[in-house]
Structure formats: C-alpha cells, structure tokens
Amino acid sequence: MSETDISFRDRPINMDEKGSRKWVYAKKPKGKWYTRRTVFSWFVLLFFVGVPFIKVNGHPFILLDIASRKFILFGAIFWAQDTFILTLLMLSFVLFIVLFTVTFGRLWCGWACPQTIFLEMVFRKIEYLIEGDYRKRHKLDKGPWTGEKILKKTAKHSLFIMISIAMTNTFLLWFIGYEKWFEVIAEPIGNNLSGFLIMLIVSGFFYWVYSFFREQICTMVCPYGRMQGVLLDSKSIVVSYDYKRGEPRGAKSSGDCIDCRQCISVCPTGIDIRNGTQLECINCTACIDQCNSVMKATGKEPGLIRLDSDHGIQHGHKTIWNVRNRAYSVVLLILFSFFIYTLLTRPAIETTILRTPGLLYQENTDHTISNVYNIKIVNKTHDNIPLEIRLISHEGEIQMAGNTMDVKDQAMFESTFILFIPEGQLKSDKTEVEFGIYSNNELIETYKTSFVSP
Ligand code: SF4
Ligand code: SF4
Incomplete structure (x- = not known):
C-alpha cells in the first residue's frame, strides 16, 4: 500500500500534508436512503420549528427558560430545586445515546443531529440549487469572478445569512417562548440592544459554520464523534464496506468493487469507507445509495456498502443484541423508571x-x-x-x-x-x-x- 493510501490514518481527509483545508465538493446523493433521510429531516425540522408553538392546556410543551431557571419539558415544570430529577433525565438521555451508539453507531449524526440536518438538508440543498452539483461548484469556485459567479455567490450567501438569522430566532423561541419573542421584536431595537447584538453574533456564527467550517464540526470539533472508538465494537451496526465481497477491487479484478470511487464522491466528509469505520463517518448512508447504483449498473447484487457490523460481514449474519447493549438497556430502564417515579411523586x-x-x-x-x-x-x-x-x-x-x-x-x-x-x-x-x-x-x-x- 502506498503512503497516499494510508494517509487517512495520519490526518483528517479534508486536510493536506501542511495542515491546510481541502474543500470537500460532495456530489449530490440520490437513492432510497437519501429519500428516507430527506423525509425524516422534514420531521426533525418541523419539530425544531413547531415545538415552541405547541401548547398543552395553555402552557408551553417545551420551554427552556434559563433566565428564570424554569424548564418545561413535555408539559412538566422543573425548577432549580428539581436539579436531581433533571439530572436523572439527563443521565437517562446520555445512557440512551450510549446504548444507541453501541448498537447503531453514529446514525444519530447522519440522520438527526441538527448540524447535519441543517448542513445537508437546508444549506447544501440551496447550494445545489444555485451553484449546481459538485463539478459545477468546483469549476465556479476555481474560475474567475464573472458576472454569473458574483450573482450566484451573492444569491447563495444572502440566503445563507437569512436562514442563519431565522435559525437563531427559532432557537430563541425555545428559550423565551413565542409570546415573549413577538413582544421583543415589536419593541424598538434600543430596548433590547444586548439581546439584538447576541442574536447577530449567533447568526454570524451559524453563517460561518454552514458556509465555511461545515463538516469540520463533525470531524474535528464534536466530542461525540471522538467517543466512537470506545463505544463501537465488532457487533455495532454501522455503514460498512463488505471487504470480503468487494476485494480485490478494480474493474478487471474478481471482487465486486470496481474501484469507481463513487462512494467517496458523495461523502460529505470526503472519506473512503473502504478503509473501514472511521471517526469522520457520520453514517449518513449516502455512499450506500451511490454504491447500490453502481452495483445495479454493473449487474451485481446491491449492498456492497450497507448497514452491517464487522461481525456480520465476517460471519454473514448480523446480531443487534449483545451482552453490552443488553446491560446498558437494563441500567437505562432502571434509571428511567426512577426518573418517572421521582417525577410522579414530587410535591406540587x-x-x-x-x-x-x-x-x-x-x-x-x-x-x-x-x-x-x-x-x-x-x-x-x-x-x-x-x-x-x-x-x-x-x-x-x-x-x-x-x-x-x-x-x-x-x-x-x-x-x-x-x-x-x-x-x-x-x-x-x-x-x-x-x-x-x-x-x-x-x-x-x-x-x-x-x-x-x-
Ligand atoms: S462505489 Fe462501490 S464499487 Fe465504486 S468504489 Fe465505492 S465501493 Fe467500490
Ligand atoms: S462514509 Fe458513507 S456513511 Fe460515512 S459519512 Fe461518508 S458517505 Fe456518509
């Protein structure tokens, strides 16, 4: 194997030998998994935008009123005095994430994390719409500043800025409620100058993340991605390349992988899943769709890249349950039951x-x-x-x-x-x-x- 082949072991794939950023021009995914992910993202976005407007018996369904140290979760009110109950809820949530990760890997990242949902399903789709797919975007970025380029870049970044401001204000609804938000925006800016400045700074941060920093949040910043090494094991279901079936790769080789590198072209973090499970893989499943379309075109069985465990690939059958996730499930059940008990028995x-x-x-x-x-x-x-x-x-x-x-x-x-x-x-x-x-x-x-x- 050449040095280039194993460079993914030394540095993130979106970085060159000198540590400079290599921009990822991901191809627009297409296929069954991408359609499922798009539909699922609509529900997540609807949840994000809609929840602050939901009332139960005239009270917010969820309100994170940090200023008053009052939290309403699913209609139940928690005060600073309920820290113990909230801690139980948070521990249950963390344990659930651990259990989910042990069993299904980083599926949360690719399918439900707000960072991915906004990047892949909102900002990236606007980019596809205005600048076209990866080759056109690459050509546009490398080309001179023509009238067309100025027009496209202005349109894209204007929309990005507007969406960033809308995102910040939607987040704000979760913390102050929509009635208060309407009150605040009806007042002159001078009355809430500090709040307005914070809103601008947060919007600027979102704009920077989704326009420039992008996948580096997942590959370099997010601590959850770094926990995969200790959470995953050989029975975790992750996006996997079936090396037994695919190798030896190449158009004229006997393995099913024709080495077309299409799976890499759609990857939003730019990695080659054929190198095995990597920290940068957010389990978005885009490479599954892409490889399946290649398999179809070459008349081979789909599923060369699929959701499977290393154990499943080696032994031909996947098992979701193992000792580790059974043990986590029991602890989670006990912890969550205790949370429900303390919630139901807490004084009025x-x-x-x-x-x-x-x-x-x-x-x-x-x-x-x-x-x-x-x-x-x-x-x-x-x-x-x-x-x-x-x-x-x-x-x-x-x-x-x-x-x-x-x-x-x-x-x-x-x-x-x-x-x-x-x-x-x-x-x-x-x-x-x-x-x-x-x-x-x-x-x-x-x-x-x-x-x-x-
Ligand atoms: S898309 Fe499939 S066939 Fe093409 S390189 Fe990737 S794994 Fe191999
Ligand atoms: S390797 Fe596949 S599943 Fe992982 S991030 Fe890239 S495209 Fe998504």
Missing part, C-alpha cells in the same frame, strides 16, 4: 423558609419572642394554589408581610413574615419549629427550621 409545591440573614430575635412587651423569616414557595403545577402557613409545632402567631399567599401557576412566591412565640414555650436559645403549608385547609407540606431566643 416546594417551600423554603429561612431566618432573615443579619437579624437575630426581638423580645416583645407581651412576653413573646419574635424572629423574622424569608419564605419562598415554588408552584410546580399549572394551577393557581391559595396557600396558608401555620405553625404546627408550637403555639404562636405568624404575621405575613403584606401579600396573601396566592401562588400563581408555574410561579414563585416570595415574602417575609414574623413569627411570635410566647417565652414560656422556649426551653433553649435555639428551638426547632415546624410550619405547615395548607391549601383549602388541607396540609400539603411541612417545613422545619430554627427559632432563636435569649
């Missing part, structure tokens, strides 16, 4: 009562001692809850500062109150007191804290 409200910092106690003329407390109640439901606080461990009186305790849906109630306890009930300088939070005379939560006295 969460109360925090703490003595006001910096204040000690007050001795009153009516022979009572008083302490000042801050109270915070988070309502995790979609209903307004009228609440009342009572002292249940001692006889005493609570004087709430102003507000009635009517906690609005998905809102946080914060206030201050003074607790008076007769001196005779206090046996030491620090007494544990217990409060009851009632709604319509029903005790729904208790909270213990300390009361200081002389």
Whole structure:
C-alpha cells in the first residue's frame, strides 16, 4: 500500500500534508436512503420549528427558560430545586445515546443531529440549487469572478445569512417562548440592544459554520464523534464496506468493487469507507445509495456498502443484541423508571423558609419572642394554589408581610413574615419549629427550621 493510501490514518481527509483545508465538493446523493433521510429531516425540522408553538392546556410543551431557571419539558415544570430529577433525565438521555451508539453507531449524526440536518438538508440543498452539483461548484469556485459567479455567490450567501438569522430566532423561541419573542421584536431595537447584538453574533456564527467550517464540526470539533472508538465494537451496526465481497477491487479484478470511487464522491466528509469505520463517518448512508447504483449498473447484487457490523460481514449474519447493549438497556430502564417515579411523586409545591440573614430575635412587651423569616414557595403545577402557613409545632402567631399567599401557576412566591412565640414555650436559645403549608385547609407540606431566643 502506498503512503497516499494510508494517509487517512495520519490526518483528517479534508486536510493536506501542511495542515491546510481541502474543500470537500460532495456530489449530490440520490437513492432510497437519501429519500428516507430527506423525509425524516422534514420531521426533525418541523419539530425544531413547531415545538415552541405547541401548547398543552395553555402552557408551553417545551420551554427552556434559563433566565428564570424554569424548564418545561413535555408539559412538566422543573425548577432549580428539581436539579436531581433533571439530572436523572439527563443521565437517562446520555445512557440512551450510549446504548444507541453501541448498537447503531453514529446514525444519530447522519440522520438527526441538527448540524447535519441543517448542513445537508437546508444549506447544501440551496447550494445545489444555485451553484449546481459538485463539478459545477468546483469549476465556479476555481474560475474567475464573472458576472454569473458574483450573482450566484451573492444569491447563495444572502440566503445563507437569512436562514442563519431565522435559525437563531427559532432557537430563541425555545428559550423565551413565542409570546415573549413577538413582544421583543415589536419593541424598538434600543430596548433590547444586548439581546439584538447576541442574536447577530449567533447568526454570524451559524453563517460561518454552514458556509465555511461545515463538516469540520463533525470531524474535528464534536466530542461525540471522538467517543466512537470506545463505544463501537465488532457487533455495532454501522455503514460498512463488505471487504470480503468487494476485494480485490478494480474493474478487471474478481471482487465486486470496481474501484469507481463513487462512494467517496458523495461523502460529505470526503472519506473512503473502504478503509473501514472511521471517526469522520457520520453514517449518513449516502455512499450506500451511490454504491447500490453502481452495483445495479454493473449487474451485481446491491449492498456492497450497507448497514452491517464487522461481525456480520465476517460471519454473514448480523446480531443487534449483545451482552453490552443488553446491560446498558437494563441500567437505562432502571434509571428511567426512577426518573418517572421521582417525577410522579414530587410535591406540587416546594417551600423554603429561612431566618432573615443579619437579624437575630426581638423580645416583645407581651412576653413573646419574635424572629423574622424569608419564605419562598415554588408552584410546580399549572394551577393557581391559595396557600396558608401555620405553625404546627408550637403555639404562636405568624404575621405575613403584606401579600396573601396566592401562588400563581408555574410561579414563585416570595415574602417575609414574623413569627411570635410566647417565652414560656422556649426551653433553649435555639428551638426547632415546624410550619405547615395548607391549601383549602388541607396540609400539603411541612417545613422545619430554627427559632432563636435569649
Ligand atoms: S462505489 Fe462501490 S464499487 Fe465504486 S468504489 Fe465505492 S465501493 Fe467500490
Ligand atoms: S462514509 Fe458513507 S456513511 Fe460515512 S459519512 Fe461518508 S458517505 Fe456518509
């Protein structure tokens, strides 16, 4: 094998010996898998654009309100206090990705990752439309700046900029909700100057990624791609070249691969899948379509490149289940069940009562001692809850500062109150007191804290 043949082991395929970028002019894929991927991408794009507009009983289906530290996922509200439940959900998600990768390789990257969906199904399709397929694009890029080239490049980049701005604003909908977004854009820019500048910077970043940086996100930046080495094994189903059938390659050789290099021409990361599973392969399946069309033209069986495992290619049958993914499935099931249990059994409200910092106690003329407390109640439901606080461990009186305790849906109630306890009930300088939070005379939560006295 010549040095050139094994250069993929030393450096990314889209880089030359000096480390300079080699632009990938991928051919437009065509075939069964590309059609499936296109249809699937419509659903992913619809999900991305449509979810912020979905309401369940008048509430967002998903809202990632980082500013208020409030997250609504599938209609359920999570506050900062629910970090444990959110951690369980995130762990389940990570484990699911691991399980999926162990079983089906990097299929997520090629089919569902927003980076690939936008690059291959939005930006690249606009490029095909305006500049044509790979040969025409290559010729246009290398050619002089004619009127046609200026026109095509201006049209393409104008559309890219517009889509980048639309993408940023769609992302924004996930974080602030569409009502707030409509409010913000109706106001003069000066009212939200910092937000506007952030929007421009993010849009500029998207434009740069999809116009120039492109597949390097997958091959050089994304940490997920780098985990493949530890996640994949010989039974993982990945886009594979059947070397047993294909080799020896060449038009006059006895193997089925005629060495036409068509599989390389469609690859968005520019690799040769015949070199085996590589970090740069995003499992987009474009090479399967391309090779199948070559097999059809040469009168051979399709599937020289197919979704299969190394084990499947060596032994002629593929098995999806193995010890590793069975074990991951069990752990995932346990973790997800625990998440569901904690979600279903979490209290409707969460109360925090703490003595006001910096204040000690007050001795009153009516022979009572008083302490000042801050109270915070988070309502995790979609209903307004009228609440009342009572002292249940001692006889005493609570004087709430102003507000009635009517906690609005998905809102946080914060206030201050003074607790008076007769001196005779206090046996030491620090007494544990217990409060009851009632709604319509029903005790729904208790909270213990300390009361200081002389
Ligand atoms: S497209 Fe198929 S036949 Fe052509 S080089 Fe690739 S694997 Fe070989
Ligand atoms: S090798 Fe095939 S599946 Fe992998 S990225 Fe290239 S075209 Fe897609």
